[in-house]
Amino acid sequence: MKRRNQALDALFLDRDGTLIVERGFLADPLGVRLSPGAAPRLAALEGVKLFVVTNQSGLARGLLTWPQVEAVNAEVGRRLSRYRVQVEEFLVCPHHPDGAVPELARRCRCRKPGTLLHERALRAHGLDPRRCAAIGDKVEDVAAGLSLGMRAVHVLSGHGREHRARVVAGHPEALLAPTLAVALDLLTT
Ligand SMILES: [Mg+2]
Numbered sequence: 001m002k003r004r005n006q007a008l009d010a011l012f013l014d015r016d017g018t019l020i021v022e023r024g025f026l027a028d029p030l031g032v033r034l035s036p037g038a039a040p041r042l043a044a045l046e047g048v049k050l051f052v053v054t055n056q057s058g059l060a061r062g063l064l065t066w067p068q069v070e071a072v073n074a075e076v077g078r079r080l081s082r083y084r085v086q087v088e089e090f091l092v093c094p095h096h097p098d099g100a101v102p103e104l105a106r107r108c109r110c111r112k113p114g115t116l117l118h119e120r121a122l123r124a125h126g127l128d129p130r131r132c133a134a135i136g137d138k139v140e141d142v143a144a145g146l147s148l149g150m151r152a153v154h155v156l157s158g159h160g161r162e163h164r165a166r167v168v169a170g171h172p173e174a175l176l177a178p179t180l181a182v183a184l185d186l187l188t189t
């Protein structure tokens with residue numbers, strides 16, 4: 001069911017391949033490129049809280065450090081702030097079952113399609129998931145949002161084309177969009 005023109009209180013955006021150009025285990029803030037056209041559209045959203053939810057298995061794999069992940073997130077925030085877009089919170093899962101760093105090498109409920117990080121934000125901000133949307137380039141991103149009752153948009157940037165068939169087969173209620181900018185148009189027009 002494709003529903004539009006609905007109240008939107010918050011967005012749960014994937015970071016890599018969705019909000020920023022996919023770079024693969026991005027450690028360097030200089031590698032941050034915002035998805036083309038997305039920032040002005042985010043700026044046009046009024047009263048919509050913005051959360052970035054990101055699986056950073058590079059932490060568990062020993063390929064990234066927390067300061068690196070935080071530096072990249074801070075740079076994403078800085079780039080968006082030039083458009084007067086404020087990120088409410090960056091929600092990071094550092095885990096992976098096959099990780100190399102012992103304390104992070106485990107199954108968890110926060111790695112998407114797990115929903116622990118979304119649930120915490122919903123609770124902390126008193127949000128109704130039916131008035132929220134999840135946007136991402138992997139099937140796990142839309143699966144997490146949909147399982148909480150959010151609307152979801154699968155973008156074809158990043159790993160989106162590889163994941164498209166799984167999204168269409170497994171989550172036909174997800175909308176499809178070529179980019180985050182178009183996904184935002186779908187949700188708000
Ligand atoms: Mg992604």
Ligand SMILES: [Zn+2]
Nearest residue numbers: 093108110111
């Ligand atoms: Zn986790």
